[in-house]
Amino acid sequence: MSRHVARLVSFRAAASGPAPAAAEAWDGRFRLHKQRGQHLLTNPRVLDSIVRRAALCPGDAILEVGPGTGNLTAPLGLAHKLTVIKGDAVEADFPEFNVCVANIPYKISSPLIAKLLFGPYRFRTATLLLQKEFARRLIASPGDSEYNRLAANVRMVADARLLMDVSKRDFVPMPKVDSSLVEIRPRAAPPDVNLAEWLAFTRACFGQKNKTLGAIFKKKRKLLELFRTSRGAEGRRDGSAGGSSFIALCGDNDGDISDSENNDSHNGAASFSEEEVTAFKAKIAGALESTELAGKRPSKLSNEELLRLLRLFNERGIRFQ
Ligand SMILES: C[S@@+](CC[C@H](N)C(=O)[O-])C[C@H]1O[C@@H](n2cnc3c(N)ncnc32)[C@H](O)[C@@H]1O
Numbered sequence: 276m277s278r279h280v281a282r283l284v285s286f287r288a289a290a291s292g293p294a295p296a297a298a299e300a301w302d303g304r305f306r307l308h309k310q311r312g313q314h315l316l317t318n319p320r321v322l323d324s325i326v327r328r329a330a331l332c333p334g335d336a337i338l339e340v341g342p343g344t345g346n347l348t349a350p351l352g353l354a355h356k357l358t359v360i361k362g363d364a365v366e367a368d369f370p371e372f373n374v375c376v377a378n379i380p381y382k383i384s385s386p387l388i389a390k391l392l393f394g395p396y397r398f399r400t401a402t403l404l405l406q407k408e409f410a411r412r413l414i415a416s417p418g419d420s421e422y423n424r425l426a427a428n429v430r431m432v433a434d435a436r437l438l439m440d441v442s443k444r445d446f447v448p449m450p451k452v453d454s455s456l457v458e459i460r461p462r463a464a465p466p467d468v469n470l471a472e473w474l475a476f477t478r479a480c481f482g483q484k485n486k487t488l489g490a491i492f493k494k495k496r497k498l499l500e501l502f503r504t505s506r507g508a509e510g511r512r513d514g515s516a517g518g519s520s521f522i523a524l525c526g527d528n529d530g531d532i533s534d535s536e537n538n539d540s541h542n543g544a545a546s547f548s549e550e551e552v553t554a555f556k557a558k559i560a561g562a563l564e565s566t567e568l569a570g571k572r573p574s575k576l577s578n579e580e581l582l583r584l585l586r587l588f589n590e591r592g593i594r595f596q
């Protein structure tokens with residue numbers, strides 16, 4: 276395997292601040308910190324399986340995130356072609372790579388996947404070991420009980436599939452949860468949609484995923500927020516969605532505005548008339564009616580259906596950001 280690997284870059288965490296108090300000795304050599312996600316995969320059969328399933332090709336440039344003591348790094352490739360970069364994998368820029376293989380700290384799963392799929396990187400495949408429940412959510416389909424915003428966003432740009440489950444007993448120290456290996460393959464052709472706006476749209480739709488779209492877009496707070504956004508977008512020549520964060524990929528509840536923000540001076544309600552809001556409301560209701568989606572829950576809808584709704588919203592000047 277190592278003969279075929281053109282380059283291997285391992286992205287190692289930069290320890291920031293003092294080490295967390297709770298540490299666990301391992302092998303007499305290292306102190307491992309659960310708070311930093313330092314659970315080492317020690318079962319050689321599982322490690323070999325991961326490398327096999329990553330299906331590396333001659334000339335691949337591999338990115339590994341979180342090499343730890345190198346348990347997965349070693350079976351991946353040639354030591355003399357290895358570059359180790361110290362930094363936070365969520366924050367720092369990655370060098371060029373075309374394959375990612377990693378047993379990542381689970382707390383960065385969502386921002387890391389968002390960075391890989393919605394950032395500037397072009398790669399063939401990412402083979403990632405993830406927390407089992409997170410993996411199930413990632414690969415869920417519309418209508419599944421686990422279907423959520425994360426899955427909708429990922430399937431917009433990639434195909435994700437489960438490769439195998441890995442027991443928590445294969446790690447030292449043993450975590451509380453089991454894991455799953457998942458393959459994520461970005462689609463060859465990017466979808467014909469402004470991705471920043473798509474992410475903002477799914478944040479609005481999945482904010483309360485068990486409510487119908489009609490109920491979600493009837494909420495006064497949501498309406499006023501959208502009204503503001505849409506008026507702002509009118510002023511931008513390119514009509515782009517603006518500053519939606521790519522990192523916020525999955526939160527189902529992050530579409531909600533807290534009560535403290537629900538006041539007129541903050542949301543700008545005072546700056547437009549009741550008539551304007553009523554007309555805007557009618558546009559939203561019209562779009563929902565013409566797609567017959569008002570009575571549907573977002574978690575039951577395909578991306579095609581959601582996209583159709585977003586396009587109708589856009590045609591009516593309703594923008595998300
Ligand atoms: C689950 S361990 C995997 C270790 C090793 N690859 C293995 O399979 O045994 C995750 C590793 O990622 C490191 N890490 C934690 N947060 C990180 C971050 N933000 N960026 C890069 N690495 C991080 C941890 O220190 C730990 O070494």
